[in-house]
Amino acid sequence: MSPNASRNRRPFLVEGLTALGLIVAPYVLPPLGFAPNTVNQIVVWGLFGIGFDILFGFTGLLSFGQSAFYGTGGFVAAYLLTQDIIQSVPLALVIGTLAAMIVGVLVGMLALRRTGIYFAMITVAIAEMFYFLENSPLSEWTGGENGIPGVPTPKFDFLGISWHVGTGWSMYQFLAACYFIGIVVALRIVRSPVGAILSAIRDNPLRAEALGHSVGAYKLTAFVIAAAYAGIAGGLLGVLQGFMPPDAFSFDTSGQLVMQTAIGGVGTLFGPLLGATVWLFLRDFLQSDFMQSTLHIGSAWKLVLGLVFVLLVFFLRRGLIGGIKDLYMLAFHRAEAEAEAAEAPEEAPVAIETDAQSMPARHREGDVEAGVILKAKGLSKRYGGLLANSDIDFTVRAGELRGVIGPNGAGKSTFFKMLTCEVPPSSGTIEFEGLDITGKGVAEVCQLGLTKSYQVNQLFTHLTVRQNLTIAALADIRGRFKLDLFANLMKIKGLQERVEHTLELVSLAARADTTVSALAYGEKRRLEIGLALATSPSLLLLDEPLAGMSPRERVATVKLLKSIAKGRTMVVIDHDIDSLFELVERITVLQEGRVLTEGTPDQIKADPAVREAYLGGVHE
Amino acid sequence: MFTWANLVSQMFNGLVLGALLALISSGLTIIYGTLGVLNLAHGAMFMMGGYAGFLAFEYTHSYVVAVVAGAVFVMIVGVIMERVIIRHFYGRPNEDQLLVTFGLSIVFVELVRLGFGSLSHSVPPPSWAGGVTPLGFMLYPTYRLVVVGIVAVALLVLYIILYRTRIGMIVRAGIEDSLMVDSLGINVFRVFMVVFGIGAMAAGFAGIVNAPVVSLTPEVGEMILVQTFVVVVIGGVGSFPGAILGGLIAGQILSITSMINPGYAYVMLFAAMTIVLLVRPRGLMGLRSRD
Numbered sequence: 056m057s058p059n060a061s062r063n064r065r066p067f068l069v070e071g072l073t074a075l076g077l078i079v080a081p082y083v084l085p086p087l088g089f090a091p092n093t094v095n096q097i098v099v100w101g102l103f104g105i106g107f108d109i110l111f112g113f114t115g116l117l118s119f120g121q122s123a124f125y126g127t128g129g130f131v132a133a134y135l136l137t138q139d140i141i142q143s144v145p146l147a148l149v150i151g152t153l154a155a156m157i158v159g160v161l162v163g164m165l166a167l168r169r170t171g172i173y174f175a176m177i178t179v180a181i182a183e184m185f186y187f188l189e190n191s192p193l194s195e196w197t198g199g200e201n202g203i204p205g206v207p208t209p210k211f212d213f214l215g216i217s218w219h220v221g222t223g224w225s226m227y228q229f230l231a232a233c234y235f236i237g238i239v240v241a242l243r244i245v246r247s248p249v250g251a252i253l254s255a256i257r258d259n260p261l262r263a264e265a266l267g268h269s270v271g272a273y274k275l276t277a278f279v280i281a282a283a284y285a286g287i288a289g290g291l292l293g294v295l296q297g298f299m300p301p302d303a304f305s306f307d308t309s310g311q312l313v314m315q316t317a318i319g320g321v322g323t324l325f326g327p328l329l330g331a332t333v334w335l336f337l338r339d340f341l342q343s344d345f346m347q348s349t350l351h352i353g354s355a356w357k358l359v360l361g362l363v364f365v366l367l368v369f370f371l372r373r374g375l376i377g378g379i380k381d382l383y384m385l386a387f388h389r390a391e392a393e394a395e396a397a398e399a400p401e402e403a404p405v406a407i408e409t410d411a412q413s414m415p416a417r418h419r420e421g422d423v424e425a426g427v428i429l430k431a432k433g434l435s436k437r438y439g440g441l442l443a444n445s446d447i448d449f450t451v452r453a454g455e456l457r458g459v460i461g462p463n464g465a466g467k468s469t470f471f472k473m474l475t476c477e478v479p480p481s482s483g484t485i486e487f488e489g490l491d492i493t494g495k496g497v498a499e500v501c502q503l504g505l506t507k508s509y510q511v512n513q514l515f516t517h518l519t520v521r522q523n524l525t526i527a528a529l530a531d532i533r534g535r536f537k538l539d540l541f542a543n544l545m546k547i548k549g550l551q552e553r554v555e556h557t558l559e560l561v562s563l564a565a566r567a568d569t570t571v572s573a574l575a576y577g578e579k580r581r582l583e584i585g586l587a588l589a590t591s592p593s594l595l596l597l598d599e600p601l602a603g604m605s606p607r608e609r610v611a612t613v614k615l616l617k618s619i620a621k622g623r624t625m626v627v628i629d630h631d632i633d634s635l636f637e638l639v640e641r642i643t644v645l646q647e648g649r650v651l652t653e654g655t656p657d658q659i660k661a662d663p664a665v666r667e668a669y670l671g672g673v674h675e
Numbered sequence: 676m677f678t679w680a681n682l683v684s685q686m687f688n689g690l691v692l693g694a695l696l697a698l699i700s701s702g703l704t705i706i707y708g709t710l711g712v713l714n715l716a717h718g719a720m721f722m723m724g725g726y727a728g729f730l731a732f733e734y735t736h737s738y739v740v741a742v743v744a745g746a747v748f749v750m751i752v753g754v755i756m757e758r759v760i761i762r763h764f765y766g767r768p769n770e771d772q773l774l775v776t777f778g779l780s781i782v783f784v785e786l787v788r789l790g791f792g793s794l795s796h797s798v799p800p801p802s803w804a805g806g807v808t809p810l811g812f813m814l815y816p817t818y819r820l821v822v823v824g825i826v827a828v829a830l831l832v833l834y835i836i837l838y839r840t841r842i843g844m845i846v847r848a849g850i851e852d853s854l855m856v857d858s859l860g861i862n863v864f865r866v867f868m869v870v871f872g873i874g875a876m877a878a879g880f881a882g883i884v885n886a887p888v889v890s891l892t893p894e895v896g897e898m899i900l901v902q903t904f905v906v907v908v909i910g911g912v913g914s915f916p917g918a919i920l921g922g923l924i925a926g927q928i929l930s931i932t933s934m935i936n937p938g939y940a941y942v943m944l945f946a947a948m949t950i951v952l953l954v955r956p957r958g959l960m961g962l963r964s965r966d
Contacts, residue, residue, distance in 0.1 A: 117770045119777075165949060168956050171769050172713040173912065176904040177952070183901045184945040191938030306897060310777060317774055358785035365778035368771060369763070 104327020106284025128286025155286025320376030693926020718900025724879025749879025911961025
């Protein structure tokens, strides 16, 4: 992904190059052996693949059932046109696309109940059902095995200029225009806040949810976008061929789309177009008279393609575009990469500025019991026979800085998970700012202003530091779900300021455009805190923020925590008791899932029961 | 046309299909459960079992040799596939595993098409199981009854391997928690290879046993694969009893609906899957730990 800065400098570079490419294609491709009809098929497959790439490449959902939407869009449009219900081809295409989107919503709601391989299997099964529906129960409308013949080509009459789209290159102009619109829309979507959140979901859906995004709704959005592209492409297939083939619904269609996208390059938007070019070129080439007469492998073209595909998945997992990018980087940017590596400080000096005023915590209006922000009563959690937490009462006052300590296995992390509603308690209630949040979802609770930084880093590892913080800040600025597909991420009010400020706060400004996987451990820990912080919580839970840090980093992080505690309530779990005593005002001690005692650091230090819990039988 | 005899006959057909689906799905589900890989080439394994058996039958004219050849050939293909390709994908994302096995399925189908052509082939039922058997109120093809018996025995063998042997214990432990099995000092890679071989063999065996019932084409595996997915989703991924239960249910749904209107058979199967997904997303016998 290119850095944000260069995008701003050259705002329409990609769009311009696409337009140029589409314009010169009819002059460049024929000498290479491409027939106009082949080029037209490539464009349709490329358009089909844009939506699939948003679903698979950007959101990480591999569907083997895109044929369902391709067929739906195509058959609806073809039916409307051939029955003379609608004369305008573009209008029929739009209605076909809408039909595909509606089907997408229904199928998506079902298939997205599960993830991973389950999702893949369910999409296959559903698509196959559509194939059977087309073939017999609906054959009265779809023509069954014969499909729908006689689909007309579009006619335009605009300002006295009339254009009747013909076949060959005339058809190409129409298809290329459609592709161009498709890619412009897709680029907008990818660069919108929704696009950013989709990438975050691909990387780490659990954290995206914990930061306050409604992951389910965004996944469904991606699914419906993919269905829309499939629908329009299906409609165009009918227009291109003058005939709507029943194969559009077949499993082969979905499979071919997946393979073309993987060959071209996943997560690039243009991968499917390139993949289709390779696919159809090889198909034509291997079936050409020359190959037939010399090697006799015409009938084996699909075998060759299958082998090429397996090898690509094996060795070039980012597809051709990914491979080209890597080569380019290797050839021209090696020096740059080395310089950047050298630039990375061995141990980043953490200069914490103490001004956290410009990032205030949220406060809910309402009748809140005298300054109490969090009140848990009788919290218990049982895992089978194991009682992890038992009858915990826990109250935190607004503005308080609280520590939670306890030996390993005392149930501290389980306790935090219940407070943020990651796991439901077996019994007991949790009140946050006077509101009962027991049983709510983790995203909802984060939206209310209660979030957590994790004991084990939960970052978006393939995104940059800046993108990570953007995802977190978006949750607070936009709410759980917003369909601003065409908004510019760069122009969202207050977003850049929030991200920059958080970068300063956790001292990662110098590393803002570094990919998270390239960060040092201490930097990742600070980003982990930064993610929670960027949602501007009024109550921040920190699960072992100092774990695994060097002594120098610990001192710096304690300073950081002190600075962000201003105007906000925090609860910190840590095993570094000295640091904690220095940091917090009150401490709760957990032992074996129960509250052992609670008090000021001095009281805790002096408490014999606490010593016993930690050291076990020091009194002999 | 609805008659009671017709219904019973269709239910027998459903039992034959269901038993086959149960066996194929068991193979798919134990591979996924143990290795974490969903083998999209599983349908191709089924198909190759049929063709390998067909070839063996052409030379020997022995049904038994054909069945053994089909099963053993596919087992060997499975073991080689695991060693040469799948092994490199354990550490890679699920999507890559899906892509590579999907690619392999195409390679297998096209290789068979190259060798045997697109036209269908058939293996006759063994002479001792030809003809029909009177069941009192109707006549039923003997071989289909034999299929149910053979598959039941195969499932029983699979059950004994899984639940009564050391390797079976390791496999079941691996389905629950493969990391833990690994850290207990068991050579997981060898277990993986064996499981992949057994799982593939289940599909290949079903492929050749089914060959006298339905004629062979290179595409025969594709349809079966999709049905297998539905079975596994209904039964619960990774569950051996779930695969059997799901297979039997799917077989009945497909054949009883076919009697009323063949066009809706698949739609009904899908409806059943939808209901299971809505009511019990993990499948009828799915494990909580597999998500």
